[in-house]
Each structure stands twice: as structure tokens, then as C-alpha cells.
Amino acid sequence: MTVNLFDVNYYRALNPDLVRAGLTTDAQLVSHFEKFGANEGRAFSPFVNLDFYRAGNPDLAAAGLNTNLQAFYHLQSYGVADGRRFSYGLNTPFYGAVNPDLALAGINNNEQRFEHFRAFGLNDGRASAENFNVRYYLDANPDLRAAGFNYLQAFQHYVTSGFREGRPAVPGGSTPPPPQGEPGNNPGAAFNVDVLTGTRNFNEFVGFNDRDDYYRFSLQLPSAFILSLDSTTAPVGVALYQDTNSNGQIDSNEYVSGSQRTASSGGSASLSYNLGAGTYFVRLQPDSQGRNTNYSLGLTANNTRDGLIDAGLLNGSRTFNEFVGRSDREDFYRFVLGSPSNFRLTLNGTTANVDVDLYVDTNGNGQIDSNEYVSGSQRTASSGGSASFSRSLGADTYFVVVSTGSSSNSNYTLNIATV
Known part of the structure; x- marks a missing residue:
């Protein structure tokens, strides 16, 4: 069966600019998501991360599925059924294996397991992945309990920031390495944005134990490129590089002149360039003290003509x-x-x-x-x-x-x- 992954109420709540623009009905919001929102990287479900799904399933790009919307349709029609990972906090085959009562109730495939977790399992506090147990996560993080978090809020906290902060999330007091899809600490482990068209948005973390985040993207045509960085709670530096010799590394002569920017705590930074076709890296770093902070990064390429x-x-x-x-x-x-x-x-x-x-x-x-x-x-x-x-x-x-x-x-x- 095809699982409905789009949560229209979640999309409405997390994208208030659409409501302000008069997009209020379910039909209008679904249409906006399909035409624009998916490929803009807008959040549409607390349980699905399309960047994570694409990064962990490189066969999608090999098959020509390069956009978020294409990944969304693939995940709905095939990926959930195949048991593929699409969230930092949920692994449906694992969820079935550690909750044997589901099989006794006739819940035997991955679509049914996902639906059960979304409707009941999370609120029951059930373990959902090798690296995440929501009941333990809430017990082990007293600041979340003090804030009055329920299991859904704790799950959302983990998948958006908690795992990057190294918070304990499984019994034993330590968190396994983040699943695939995390921007790495060197160019070879960069998050692969692939061909950049339109806008891609990322909500990530840098700090004392995560000093560098790298992203790699390519342009097939000369493009008007825009980078935006905000939602910080400590200074974050960003710089742009072009992999001119195509060796997958950043060499000393590959810095794009004038691209170094710093977003102050609570501030923002932006870059705007006309770039040629090629492969590029974006590097983000915390301040010299390594202070922890989340950040929101937006990458945009408009390749209709330079200067769009x-x-x-x-x-x-x-x-x-x-x-x-x-x-x-x-x-x-x-x-x-x-x-x-x-x-x-x-x-x-x-x-x-x-x-x-x-x-x-x-x-x-x-x-x-x-x-x-x-x-x-x-x-x-x-x-x-x-x-x-x-x-x-x-x-x-x-x-x-x-x-x-x-x-x-x-x-x-x-x-x-x-x-």
C-alpha cells in the first residue's frame, strides 16, 4: 500500500508564511507542497527527513531521482515498504523486531509498523531505532522533562538537535554515531546536496565536539547562487569553495574570494554570487571557543540566467x-x-x-x-x-x-x- 506521509496540519503550523499569503485550505497546502514546498526543503512531517533519506539511499540519484519531491513519492510508494531509513529516530524493521506484540496483532509489514508507531507506539514510549529510545531519552535529559516535553516533543527534539548534541538516547548512557545523512567534518564526508536547483534548507548543529560541517553541491549551468545562514545562538562562520581540480578536496587556491561570513548569535549572514558550472563546498564552523549552536542554512541556485x-x-x-x-x-x-x-x-x-x-x-x-x-x-x-x-x-x-x-x-x- 502507499503510505500518506504528508501531514497537512504540521505543514500549516511550521510554515506560517503560507497562511499569511492566504494558503489556508488543505488542498492549497497540498498543492503548494507538491509544486514548491518539497523542493524548498520545507518541513511536512515530524517523522520524515527527505535529506536523510536521499543521503542514505544513493541509488535514488543513480536512478535519476534527484529532487526532494521525487524522493517523497519514492518513499511513499516504495521506501517505507522496503524498510529504508528516513528518520534519525525511527527504523521500522528494528521497531518490529523489538516489539514482538505487533506481529501477534497482525502488524507484519513496514507500512503497518510505521502507521502503528505514528498513531500509538511513540505515545506508548516504545523503542524505535538502534540509536533511539524515546522513554530513555526523556528520562536521561532532565531539562526536557522540566520543559514539560511529552514523547512526541522529545522525539522531535532528538531528530532536530538532540543527536547532534550527543545527548544520551539509549540505555548505557551513550549515543551511537548519528545515522547517515549528517554533514561530515571533512570534505570527503560532506553532505552531498547533489545538483542544486531551486532552494535547499538544512537545520543542523556545530559546536565543541562538532567543529566543522561540510556540504557539497554541483551546478550544471552558470547560476545565481544565494546562501543564507541564521537561527544561531552563538557565532557561526561560513565560507564557499570551488573544487576546481575535481579531486573531492578543498585545496589552498579553491577559496571563493570574499565568501567568508559570520552569523552572530541571533543574527544572520548571506552570500550572493554568480557561479559557473562546477562542484562547490560550503564549510561551517563555530567560533574560536567552540560554543554549541544550532543553525539554519539555505542554499539557492537560479540557473535560468545569471542575475535572476x-x-x-x-x-x-x-x-x-x-x-x-x-x-x-x-x-x-x-x-x-x-x-x-x-x-x-x-x-x-x-x-x-x-x-x-x-x-x-x-x-x-x-x-x-x-x-x-x-x-x-x-x-x-x-x-x-x-x-x-x-x-x-x-x-x-x-x-x-x-x-x-x-x-x-x-x-x-x-x-x-x-x-
Whole structure:
């Protein structure tokens, strides 16, 4: 059978920006997850970690399943049934082996074991993996008990931060090494992000006993790259490297100039570069005192064109004052509609003829393909004139291209809005 892994209430609660944007119904949230949320790395279940699943199952990438959404569908249809690991705190074959009463109750396959753990077993405090026993974890960590944690909250604490902090989680007082999927302490053990398209998010930990976290990603096309680092409780440094000789290591001449940043405690840091195709490493380190901290890392690559301006989820009006001309013939913008909307585009403030076109990313590949032009959307603003376009659009990702075919330079003002 196919297990339903998507928890719409959990997705709603952990992504309040979607509710603020008017995505409130179950159908809207499911649609957003399938179109955008999965590949953005948004949390959708306390029991499933798609980064962990992909890292521990390299055969998925070998079979061409490179995105989170593809991994999600594979896990629902096959991975749970196969007994594959998809969480730091749950191993369904192990759960069946240490709880023999399940078989006596007719619970004999991995899908049934997962459903039992999710509905009953966790609340019963049952052991769920070689490295995790929720009853013991709560007993051995008095600060969690003092905070009033129940078993579900204790499970969530372990899979998001507890195992990285080395907290005791099994009888004997020590925690086995983290399962596969943890960013390693050297380039050879880096977390393999694989081909980076769109946005990937990671919630991890560095500190006294975990001095380095490495991530490796590749770009197949020149891309506008953005790194964001926040949610820290102590300073964290980050730097970017390019593996120019493809030896899988960081050599002395491979630091990307100017990429060193530090997120202060409670602060943030960001990088923005136009990068060429190749393999890259991101390195994160705690401060010189090795103070422990969780962190949130976001990696984004927009490879439609260098210099893509990402307007994000459009809900209301956005205005851009930009330039096209001899040295900059095209400007690219991307925006997302989370639900069917009445859309309006206006272009004015020109001193030469400027064209504008609209495209819809129907296949979700982050590119403008030949069949994705929105019919009838081309407009031209003459020198000193304006152009506008209005139509009803579906929930999807869209691109706006502003261009000039002349040798004249022109500033312009672009407004895009939902009305």
C-alpha cells in the first residue's frame, strides 16, 4: 500500500508564511507542497527527513531521482515498504523486531509498523531505532522533562538537535554515531546536496565536539547562487569553495574570494554570487571557543540566467527600478503564485523601446522552455510610454523577461501585482 506521509496540519503550523499569503485550505497546502514546498526543503512531517533519506539511499540519484519531491513519492510508494531509513529516530524493521506484540496483532509489514508507531507506539514510549529510545531519552535529559516535553516533543527534539548534541538516547548512557545523512567534518564526508536547483534548507548543529560541517553541491549551468545562514545562538562562520581540480578536496587556491561570513548569535549572514558550472563546498564552523549552536542554512541556485531577480511568493504589489541596454540586453524576474490570482503587470519610465514577456514554468525545471510562453503576453513600452498586461493566472512559478533589441539604453520601472 502507499503510505500518506504528508501531514497537512504540521505543514500549516511550521510554515506560517503560507497562511499569511492566504494558503489556508488543505488542498492549497497540498498543492503548494507538491509544486514548491518539497523542493524548498520545507518541513511536512515530524517523522520524515527527505535529506536523510536521499543521503542514505544513493541509488535514488543513480536512478535519476534527484529532487526532494521525487524522493517523497519514492518513499511513499516504495521506501517505507522496503524498510529504508528516513528518520534519525525511527527504523521500522528494528521497531518490529523489538516489539514482538505487533506481529501477534497482525502488524507484519513496514507500512503497518510505521502507521502503528505514528498513531500509538511513540505515545506508548516504545523503542524505535538502534540509536533511539524515546522513554530513555526523556528520562536521561532532565531539562526536557522540566520543559514539560511529552514523547512526541522529545522525539522531535532528538531528530532536530538532540543527536547532534550527543545527548544520551539509549540505555548505557551513550549515543551511537548519528545515522547517515549528517554533514561530515571533512570534505570527503560532506553532505552531498547533489545538483542544486531551486532552494535547499538544512537545520543542523556545530559546536565543541562538532567543529566543522561540510556540504557539497554541483551546478550544471552558470547560476545565481544565494546562501543564507541564521537561527544561531552563538557565532557561526561560513565560507564557499570551488573544487576546481575535481579531486573531492578543498585545496589552498579553491577559496571563493570574499565568501567568508559570520552569523552572530541571533543574527544572520548571506552570500550572493554568480557561479559557473562546477562542484562547490560550503564549510561551517563555530567560533574560536567552540560554543554549541544550532543553525539554519539555505542554499539557492537560479540557473535560468545569471542575475535572476527572485520576487518570491507574490501576494500584493512589487515594484522594480532597473536598466536594459547595450551591455545588459535582458533582465529576468521570477515569482510564485500560491493560488489562482488576477495578475497585473505594468512597465513604464522608459527612454527607449523596451519589451516585456511572461512565461510559466510548467515543468518546474527552473528554466524557460520553448513551449512556456504565456500566449498574448508580449508588450512593448515605447520611449516615454508604458505597457500593461492583465490576466487570470493559475498557481505556479512564472518568469518575466524585460529586454531591448535596440542599441539604446533605458531605465524602466516594472510593477507586478495580484489584484
